Amino acid sequence: MIRIVAVTLSTVLMAGCLSQQPVPAVDRSGTGQSRAASAAQPTGPGYYTVKRGDTLYRIALENGQDHRDIAAWNNISNPSSIKEGQVLRVQPPGAPESADGATTKPIATGAVVEARSLDQPAGTSATSPSGLKREPRVGKEPYSDEAYARLNKTGEPAKPVDAKPETKPEVKPDVPAAAPAVASGPDDVPWLWPTSAKVSAPYSDSGNKGLDFAGKAGDPVLAAGDGKVVYAGSGLRGFGELVIVKHNATYLSAYAHNRKILVKEGQQVSRGQKIAEMGNTDAESVKLHFEIRKQGKPVDPAQYLPKR
Secondary structure, eight states: OHHHHHHHHHHHHHHHHHHSOOOOOOOOSOHHHHHHHHHHSOOSTTEEEOOTTOOHHHHHHHTTOOHHHHHHHTTOSOGGGOOTTOEEEOSOOOOOOOTTSOOOOOOOOOOOOOOOOTTSOTTOOSSOTTSOOOOOOOSOOOOOHHHHHHHHHHSSOOOOTTOOOOOOOOOOOOOOOOOOSSOOOTTOOOOOOSOSSEEEEOOOTTSOSSEEEEOOTTOEEEOSSSEEEEEEESOSTTSOEEEEEEOSSSEEEEEEEEEEEOOOTTOEEOTTOEEEEEBOTTSSSSEEEEEEEETTEEEOGGGTSOOO
């Protein structure tokens, strides 16, 4: 009897387990949402993904931009509000495209339409039966013994007495224009040394990304070219009191470790203008660290500055 009850109870329990529906799993980690959000974010050239420790100022420097422009392109009101993983536009918006996505281009000019009278056969011109333009025949006279004698005597074709001498434009020899002292492109900058101090450390691809100048506290720091101040402050670690001047869409220059900054962001400066005083902020000794950046990437300033 006990065995029959036990078997019946086991059968009932198994039936209950089989009839129970599985509980749906819920993804509480948020990976599904983050994956969808990351898929919607733009990527590729012109965009940058924020990494741990990044600041808007450093991102702007590394991409050769004004940090205020990057903030405007990404609707950022607080420069310190960027977050790791955030994708930022770091290049200005491109040229507008047409509605179907194709870039608009100017229409190519076709062949010139031939002008002729209505009763003139096609393929001929008013100047020649063959349709080819020929030089106008002027300055000829009928054959005569006198004309023949003049031709044999002077070696020049005879001209009518009342014919006016044909005037031709003066042809000057092709003389190349004097080449400029330095070939310059649309974005090239006539660079100037930012200080008269001696170079204490040269540029290095693996180390020093600019030139270091050893000087005295208070020595003038000069703008190396005309441009606009896009940064003035101490928000970039390792640079101390820093000034960044943007010269055009290609080049900017940076002046670090100053003791005093004499310009403000947005200010236009001229080549040779005093913009700061040399110091040792965020440095072990008094020096000027000077960089030239092309499209945001450091280049050797010695290859751009004039010879001393």
